[in-house]
Amino acid sequence: TCAFAGQKKVLAAYEEAVKCGYSGARAGRLHTPHGVFDTPMFMPVGTQATVKAVSPRELKEMGAQIILSNTYHLYLRPGTELVAEAGGLHRFMDWDGGILTDSGGFQVFSLGPLRKITEEGAAFRSHIDGSTQFLSPEIAIKAQMNLGADIIMAFDECIPYPAEYQYAKLSTERTTRWAERSQKAHTRSGQALFAIVQGGMYQDLRRVSANDLVSLDFPGYGIGGLSVGEPKPVMYEMLEQTVPLLPENKPRYLMGVGTPDCLVEAVRYGIDMFDCVFPTRVARNGTAMTKSGRLVVKNAAYAKDFLPIDENCGCYACQNFSRAYIRHLLKADEIFGLRLTTIHNLYFLLDFTKKMRQAILEDRFLSFREEFLAQYCK
Numbered sequence: 001t002c003a004f005a006g007q008k009k010v011l012a013a014y015e016e017a018v019k020c021g022y023s024g025a026r027a028g029r030l031h032t033p034h035g036v037f038d039t040p041m042f043m044p045v046g047t048q049a050t051v052k053a054v055s056p057r058e059l060k061e062m063g064a065q066i067i068l069s070n071t072y073h074l075y076l077r078p079g080t081e082l083v084a085e086a087g088g089l090h091r092f093m094d095w096d097g098g099i100l101t102d103s104g105g106f107q108v109f110s111l112g113p114l115r116k117i118t119e120e121g122a123a124f125r126s127h128i129d130g131s132t133q134f135l136s137p138e139i140a141i142k143a144q145m146n147l148g149a150d151i152i153m154a155f156d157e158c159i160p161y162p163a164e165y166q167y168a169k170l171s172t173e174r175t176t177r178w179a180e181r182s183q184k185a186h187t188r189s190g191q192a193l194f195a196i197v198q199g200g201m202y203q204d205l206r207r208v209s210a211n212d213l214v215s216l217d218f219p220g221y222g223i224g225g226l227s228v229g230e231p232k233p234v235m236y237e238m239l240e241q242t243v244p245l246l247p248e249n250k251p252r253y254l255m256g257v258g259t260p261d262c263l264v265e266a267v268r269y270g271i272d273m274f275d276c277v278f279p280t281r282v283a284r285n286g287t288a289m290t291k292s293g294r295l296v297v298k299n300a301a302y303a304k305d306f307l308p309i310d311e312n313c314g315c316y317a318c319q320n321f322s323r324a325y326i327r328h329l330l331k332a333d334e335i336f337g338l339r340l341t342t343i344h345n346l347y348f349l350l351d352f353t354k355k356m357r358q359a360i361l362e363d364r365f366l367s368f369r370e371e372f373l374a375q376y377c378k
């Protein structure tokens with residue numbers, strides 16, 4: 001059955017175009033001040049106000065719609081007030097598409113040597129100069145208002161994996177209180193604030209977290225605390241528990257995911273938005289993503305392979321260069337080499353989400369998923 005449910009309300013409004021088949025997969029459109037964007041979507045990560053090794057023009061060319069930047073990094077360097085003085089993040093990095101900033105929650109817990117978490121917020125040492133820093137919902141929201149992203153995230157704690165039930169419970173309850181404080185601190189119109197569902201790997205805590213945040217009525221919901229080392233079946237189980245509790249007419253954003261097999265599974269559960277450093281990170285050590293799995297183009301096997309990374313790929317790297325040439329550049333430590341693998345990997349994931357959208361619109365997503373998983377080896 002295909003139903004159309006549209007809503008053109010506040011910014012970052014989610015307009016579901018088509019929900020088809022017997023899965024939760026849906027194709028939608030996300031309304032923001034910088035445009036209306038198609039979902040499912042992959043968002044390239046530009047941690048320090050640049051997607052490493054590629055230009056905004058190249059990102060536009062390959063079909064990027066919304067890109068991500070990290071508040072934690074920009075808060076420490078160059079400072080979010082400075083970015084505000086520069087006219088905001090869009091002007092600063094010359095990107096006129098959508099921008100989503102995460103709130104520092106994850107980085108504080110995964111990057112800076114953590115000092116202490118209290119009800120007030122998180123004290124940590126800067127990974128840049130070792131200085132003692134502090135982030136709270138109010139500080140994180142003010143920083144994101146300064147950056148001026150179209151979508152910003154509530155300040156939360158990404159619960160480490162594994163975590164005791166009691167810790168996960170207390171942390172999740174605090175994250176919900178932090179979400180409320182984030183909401184109160186968010187006074188910038190034309191900017192959507194998403195909450196982040198936590199709950200560790202506990203079904204009941206996931207449900208409580210989702211229900212509590214839905215009752216606080218946000219324009220969109222991140223699903224956090226996943227892709228933190230848990231087995232994939234556990235991640236999917238948490239999605240199964242969480243996504244159905246989230247409003248159909250609001251976007252769902254699975255944070256930090258991921259590889260194509262995870263994307264196609266998460267879309268089946270009804271996820272609309274993804275971000276992941278994987279494509280850009282593995283590109284920098286010479287690994288290309290293909291529909292059959294990873295291709296380490298740096299390997300000697302490709303020294304005389306004059307075919308492109310993927311003959312059916314429409315990206316700049318595959319249209320113009322061979323595996324042998326890219327391998328040569330990588331071996332010679334030439335910057336252009338990792339630019340080409342990065343361009344290919346970003347294009348691959350952006351194109352993959354476009355193909356999933358098309359499959360949903362044509363009501364053939366489940367067979368698309370079967371065919372893809374049959375060919376892709378992790």
Ligand SMILES: CNc1nc2cc3nc(NC)[nH]c3cc2c(=O)[nH]1
Pocket residue numbers: 102103104105106107153156157158159196223224225226227228255256257
């Ligand atoms: C900004 N808050 C926030 N970011 C996250 C980023 C993540 N990135 C991954 N895997 C790479 N898991 C994540 C979880 C969170 C999370 O629970 N919260």
Ligand SMILES: [Zn+2]
Pocket residue numbers: 309310313314315316317318319343344345347
């Ligand atoms: Zn390519």
